[in-house]
Amino acid sequence: MSINEEARWLNAEESETWLSVWSMMVWLPVRLDAQLREDAGLSHPEYHALSQISMAPERTIRLSELAAASNMTLSHLSRVITRLEKAGWVQRAPDPVDGRYTLGILTDAGWEKIRSAAPGHVEAVRRYVFDALTEDQRRALGDAAARIVEVLDPPGFVRA
Amino acid sequence: MSINEEARWLNAEESETWLSVWSMMVWLPVRLDAQLREDAGLSHPEYHALSQISMAPERTIRLSELAAASNMTLSHLSRVITRLEKAGWVQRAPDPVDGRYTLGILTDAGWEKIRSAAPGHVEAVRRYVFDALTEDQRRALGDAAARIVEVLDPPGFVRA
């Protein structure tokens, strides 16, 4: 990220690669978030939570499972769900099986919300990522990213 | 990001690529931030600000220039500088040339701070990114990221 470092540690080609990768990591989420925000009035975590619940059986999921599936802390998820609840898209209910769990239940309004928001979001991913690349580039990007993720070793990551 | 989308819009290979890219974008910043936080007690923006000031003439820079060079809003930078000031690494002073500008001036303590923090950070970038890739992969990643950034069209981006 700095000339200081680059001069000491990264050669010119590495620096250029790093600048591109860094810029992508900064701006891709910004653009995707902006699309969701403008077209659906949702933040990405809100979208993701609605999407995940919509795919669960009975459109119902335990918050702790949702957090794990979303790479989100329970802490953060709790606040997201609170907003979704205020908007009328999700309801909370204690799990009748084990009262310690809280269920997130998608309302009909929530179902409509995610149904209407999804196409635009996928279209944005396609526009910003896949339309920009050739098939060879797409594969190379996937391979390099997969390799880096392997080294990063995120919790819960399952190797293909 | 969701099966819902994938089934409708992305084929299996695209989904896999997207998952890898997304995971990389989520976890690479987390790991780099953690390294800085643990080894130097700095957030990434704090590190970046110190780094940029250290490279400026007289180790002094106008806050608005620093913000532009850092892809950061003045708003956010202002708070970052406030923390760096409290830590004794940076001082604020009005620009004698034009009193509307505020200068950020690196203190000796700030200079020592960034000097000691830089090697570890570069090492982390090398470990997580470049050590994981072959030269071909590095080039392919750089090309794909550059292409995507071109489409994202971030403000102030200069094409090579």
Place this chain on the structure above:
DNA sequence: GAGGCTAACTTGACGCGTCAAGTGATGGGG
């Protein structure tokens, strides 16, 4: 040279994301 425009900066409020501390429900051991 006084009034008002503009540019630089700060501050408030909000969402993302974290950790730490607190609350409530459950289940297991004495």
Place this chain on the structure above:
DNA sequence: CCCCATCACTTGACGCGTCAAGTTAGCCTC
């Protein structure tokens, strides 16, 4: 059968990052 450990969740506080609104300094025009 009761107490306490544990688990799920919530809340507070903090930093990242945003936009909007307010403040101050400089400049430009009349």
